[in-house]
Amino acid sequence: MHELAICQSLISQVENIALEHQAKSVSLIVIGIGPLSGVEAQLLKNAYPVASAGSVAENTQLVIEYLPVKVKCNECGCESEALPNKLICKQCGNWQTSLLSGDELLLMSVELEKDDTLDDTANDASANANIH
Numbered sequence: 001m002h003e004l005a006i007c008q009s010l011i012s013q014v015e016n017i018a019l020e021h022q023a024k025s026v027s028l029i030v031i032g033i034g035p036l037s038g039v040e041a042q043l044l045k046n047a048y049p050v051a052s053a054g055s056v057a058e059n060t061q062l063v064i065e066y067l068p069v070k071v072k073c074n075e076c077g078c079e080s081e082a083l084p085n086k087l088i089c090k091q092c093g094n095w096q097t098s099l100l101s102g103d104e105l106l107l108m109s110v111e112l113e114k115d116d117t118l119d120d121t122a123n124d125a126s127a128n129a130n131i132h
């Protein structure tokens with residue numbers, strides 16, 4: 001369960017952000033996945049409810065964006081998008097390229113929900129209570 005471990009680490013990042021901003025829940029998480037990251041988006045989606053159960057990120061909408069694969073040519077220096085299984089330079093067709101992006105898994109954005117009925121002081125108090 002590779003994806004479950006990934007979900008758990010994402011959720012702990014989200015929890016830290018929520019705590020920092022004193023949010024009561026998280027409404028939306030956007031994750032960017034590069035095709036060379038080895039992460040299956042569908043498996044990640046399946047693992048998410050299990051990993052987030054009982055956390056501040058429970059019942060959060062999960063949006064997955066696919067990041068492009070980009071390479072830099074070692075020959076002509078051109079930076080171009082490439083296919084995951086064909087990392088060649090678009091400019092000159094050279095196979096000698098360095099991967100710029102496409103193997104990452106990123107937490108791109110987090111939408112937080114705050115409890116507007118509480119004033120800032122009350123929010124502070126509950127955030128502190130959670131830490132200790």
Ligand SMILES: [Zn+2]
Pocket residue numbers: 073074075076077078089090091092093094
């Ligand atoms: Zn080139």
